[in-house]
Amino acid sequence: MKKMLALLLTAAMTVGLVACGSKPAEQPAQSEPATTEGTDGAEAPADIEAPAEPKGDTPTIAFVPKVEGQAWWEHVRGGVTEWAADNGMEVIYKGPAEVDAAAQVQIMTDLVNQGVDILCFSPNDPAACEAICKTALDKGIIVIATEASGMENITFDVEAFDEAGLGAFLMDQLAAQMGEEGEYITMVGSFTMESQNNWADGAVARQEEAYPNMKLVDDKRVEDDSDAQKAYELTKQLREKYPNLKGILGTGSFDAPGAARAIQEMGLTGEMFAISVAMPLEVKDYLADGTLGSVALWDPAVSAKVMLNAGMELYNGGTIETGTDLKEEGYTSVRVDGKVIIGDGQIAITMDNVDDFGF
Amino acid sequence: MLTKVKEFSQKNLYTSMLLALLVLLLLFFSITKGGTLWSLGTWNGIFMQFPEYGVMTIGVMFCFISGNIDMSFVALGNFACILGVQYMAANVTEGMGNGQIIGVMLVAVLIVMVIGAIGGVINGLLISLLNIPPVMATIAMQLVWTGVSVAITEGKAVSGLPSLYTDIGHKMVFGFLPFPFLIFLIIFVISAFLLKYTTYGEKLYMIGTNIKAAKFSAINTTGMTVATFVLCDVICCIGSLLMVSTMASTKADYGTSYVMRCILILVLAGVLPDGGMGKISNVFLAIISIQIIASGVNMFPSMNTYYASLIWGGLLIIVLILSTKLTGNGFFVKKRKKSS
CATH class of the missing domain: 3.40.50.2300 (Response regulator)
Structure with a gap:
C-alpha cells in the first residue's frame, strides 16, 4: 500500500512540475487573436503546405537560438517576444540548454516534425544543421538562418552587415x-x-x-x-x-x-x-x-526581427531581392547576394545605449 | 488483481516506476497536446532522435554494471568519427557506384569501431592495471581525445559525407521503421543477450557487486574491465556514427551534452555506477521517457528548454528517494552495508 501511495505521489509531483511549466505557455496561445496583414488567399503561395493544425493563415513560427539563458540570447528573446506582440502572432522560441550542436539539431528536429511553417535559427555549427534543414525545405518549411552565409539548405541567411x-x-x-x-x-x-x-x-x-x-x-x-x-x-x-x-x-x-x-x-x-x-x-x-x-x-534582436519579417514576407507570397524593405532600422533596403540578405545593421555603442542590451 | 500489481511493483521497483512515469507522461501530453503528440511526425521524430544517445547509453550501461563510469565516450566517438569521415570524404569519388560507396562506408565504420576499441583498452588498462579511479581516468581521456580532435581539425566541422551515409539518419525501413531505431534495436537485443545468457554477463554483475570477491573466485578482473570498456566504447562509437549521419558532419565537440544525459538515463533506470545492478529493459523505458519529455516540452511554444532539464533533475531525485525509502536497500543503504 505504501508503495502505491508513493507511486501516486510521484505521479502527482510529475504532473505538477509539468503543469507549472505549461501554464504560461497555454494562455497566450488561446487568447491571441490571429490576424496578419497578408490574409488574402490569392497571395498565399501554392507550394507551402498547410500547418499541422488548421489555424487559418497564421503560420507557426519557430526561432531556435544557439543556446538559452545567455545574456545575448535573452536579449534576442526579448526582440522576438516584442515582434510577436507587435504582429499579434506566436513565436516558439526554443534553444538548447547547453551550447551543443547535437542538442540544437534535436530541437530543430522536434520542431520540423511537429510542423512549423517558418523556421528561424542561428546555428552553433552550420554544417551540422544541413541535414535537418534539407528535411525542413523538403516539407515546404521556410528556413531562415543567421550567421550562416555558407549554408546550402536554407531559404535565406540574414547578415547584419557586410x-x-x-x-x-x-x-x-x-x-x-x-x-x-x-x-x-x-x-x-x-x-x-x-x-x-x-x-x-x-x-x-x-x-x-x-x-x-x-x-x-x-x-x-x-x-x-x-x-x-x-x-x-x-x-x-x-x-x-x-x-x-x-x-x-x-x-x-x-x-x-x-x-x-x-x-x-x-x-x-x-x-x-x-x-x-x-x-x-x-x-x-x-x-x-x-x-x-x-x-x-550590431543588435542581434533587430537581426532576429528581420529574420521573422523575411519569413513572413515569403510566407505571404512575397519575394526578397535587393532593395526589399524588411521593416527594421538598417534593413529598409537590403542587399541580396544569392541566399544571403545583407543589411546595414551595424550600430555605434555609446553611453546612450550601452545599457540597452544586458550584455 | 491489485495484489498482483503490488507484488510486481515490489519485485520490479524501477520497472513499475518507469512504467507509471511513461503512462503519466503520455496521459499528460495527450490531454494538453493530443493533436501534436499523436501524429506520425512526432513519433517518427522521437524514434529517430533517441537512438544516437540511446545506443551510447547502452554502451555506458556495461561500464556502470561493472562498477565503473565512462566520461570519455563522446569525445572518443567524435575523434573516431573524424577519422572515419575524413576517410569517407577522401575515398568516395564522383561516379562511384552505390556498391563501391557502401564498401568505403563499411571500411570507415570499421575504422571507427577499431578506434573505439583502442580507446576502450586504454580506459580499461588505466583503471584496472594502474588503479586510477574511473572518473579521473576517463575525464583525462576525454580531454586527450578532444584535444587530438581539435588539433587535427583545427576545431572545424568535418563534412563531405556521401549522401548514402547521411540518408541513414532519416531513412525509413519498410516505410515506417526509422533506420537509426533499427540499429538501436539490434544493439539492444545483442546487449540483452550478453547480459542474460552468457558467462560474461554473469561475471559482469559479479565484478560490479564486489570486485574483490570476484577476484578471489578466479575471475580475471583486469581482463573483464578491459573487455567491458572495449564493449562500452565500441557501442558508444556506433552511437556517434548515428549522430554523424543526422548531422551530416562531425566535430570535436558535437554531442557533449550527451554525457550527462546518458548518465541521467542510467541512474533513472536503476543502473547505478555503484555496480552490480540494473536491467536493460528499464534502460529502454528510461530512454523513451527522457525523449518524450524533451519532445513534449518542445511542443509548448513559450516553454523554456530548461524545463526539460528541470523535469529530468526532479525525476532523478524522486526516483532516488523512492528507491531508498521503499525498498530499504536503495542506493545509500546498500552502500553502507557494503562498507561495513
Whole structure:
C-alpha cells in the first residue's frame, strides 16, 4: 500500500512540475487573436503546405537560438517576444540548454516534425544543421538562418552587415574621434581570422577614400591573439614605436578594451583613440570616462526581427531581392547576394545605449 | 488483481516506476497536446532522435554494471568519427557506384569501431592495471581525445559525407521503421543477450557487486574491465556514427551534452555506477521517457528548454528517494552495508 501511495505521489509531483511549466505557455496561445496583414488567399503561395493544425493563415513560427539563458540570447528573446506582440502572432522560441550542436539539431528536429511553417535559427555549427534543414525545405518549411552565409539548405541567411561596410563604419567612428587626421594602425585578433582581416581591409579602404589626412603608419597588422591583456601590452609598445600614433583601429572584441586600458594608464585619454567591435558592458567604464568614444556592434534582436519579417514576407507570397524593405532600422533596403540578405545593421555603442542590451 | 500489481511493483521497483512515469507522461501530453503528440511526425521524430544517445547509453550501461563510469565516450566517438569521415570524404569519388560507396562506408565504420576499441583498452588498462579511479581516468581521456580532435581539425566541422551515409539518419525501413531505431534495436537485443545468457554477463554483475570477491573466485578482473570498456566504447562509437549521419558532419565537440544525459538515463533506470545492478529493459523505458519529455516540452511554444532539464533533475531525485525509502536497500543503504 505504501508503495502505491508513493507511486501516486510521484505521479502527482510529475504532473505538477509539468503543469507549472505549461501554464504560461497555454494562455497566450488561446487568447491571441490571429490576424496578419497578408490574409488574402490569392497571395498565399501554392507550394507551402498547410500547418499541422488548421489555424487559418497564421503560420507557426519557430526561432531556435544557439543556446538559452545567455545574456545575448535573452536579449534576442526579448526582440522576438516584442515582434510577436507587435504582429499579434506566436513565436516558439526554443534553444538548447547547453551550447551543443547535437542538442540544437534535436530541437530543430522536434520542431520540423511537429510542423512549423517558418523556421528561424542561428546555428552553433552550420554544417551540422544541413541535414535537418534539407528535411525542413523538403516539407515546404521556410528556413531562415543567421550567421550562416555558407549554408546550402536554407531559404535565406540574414547578415547584419557586410564585411567592408563594417570596416568603413569602424573607420568613420574612429576618424570622427581623431578629428579626421593623424596616424593609426590596424589590429586583429588573429591573422587567420578571415572576417576580422576583411573588416580591417574595409576600414583602410574607407580611410584612403574619405580621410586623406589620416595615415596608416604600418601596412602590417598587429595581432593580439584575441586577448585583451596582449592588446594592452601591444598598445603601449606601439605608442613607444610610433610616438605620434593617434588611433588603434581594432576589429575583434578584445582589441578596444585592451587598448583602452593602455590609453588610460598612459594618461592619453582624449589624445589617443581606439575602436573595435565590443560587448557593451565590457567597455562601459571606458565609455563613461571618455577613454573610448564608441565601439561597434550590431543588435542581434533587430537581426532576429528581420529574420521573422523575411519569413513572413515569403510566407505571404512575397519575394526578397535587393532593395526589399524588411521593416527594421538598417534593413529598409537590403542587399541580396544569392541566399544571403545583407543589411546595414551595424550600430555605434555609446553611453546612450550601452545599457540597452544586458550584455 | 491489485495484489498482483503490488507484488510486481515490489519485485520490479524501477520497472513499475518507469512504467507509471511513461503512462503519466503520455496521459499528460495527450490531454494538453493530443493533436501534436499523436501524429506520425512526432513519433517518427522521437524514434529517430533517441537512438544516437540511446545506443551510447547502452554502451555506458556495461561500464556502470561493472562498477565503473565512462566520461570519455563522446569525445572518443567524435575523434573516431573524424577519422572515419575524413576517410569517407577522401575515398568516395564522383561516379562511384552505390556498391563501391557502401564498401568505403563499411571500411570507415570499421575504422571507427577499431578506434573505439583502442580507446576502450586504454580506459580499461588505466583503471584496472594502474588503479586510477574511473572518473579521473576517463575525464583525462576525454580531454586527450578532444584535444587530438581539435588539433587535427583545427576545431572545424568535418563534412563531405556521401549522401548514402547521411540518408541513414532519416531513412525509413519498410516505410515506417526509422533506420537509426533499427540499429538501436539490434544493439539492444545483442546487449540483452550478453547480459542474460552468457558467462560474461554473469561475471559482469559479479565484478560490479564486489570486485574483490570476484577476484578471489578466479575471475580475471583486469581482463573483464578491459573487455567491458572495449564493449562500452565500441557501442558508444556506433552511437556517434548515428549522430554523424543526422548531422551530416562531425566535430570535436558535437554531442557533449550527451554525457550527462546518458548518465541521467542510467541512474533513472536503476543502473547505478555503484555496480552490480540494473536491467536493460528499464534502460529502454528510461530512454523513451527522457525523449518524450524533451519532445513534449518542445511542443509548448513559450516553454523554456530548461524545463526539460528541470523535469529530468526532479525525476532523478524522486526516483532516488523512492528507491531508498521503499525498498530499504536503495542506493545509500546498500552502500553502507557494503562498507561495513
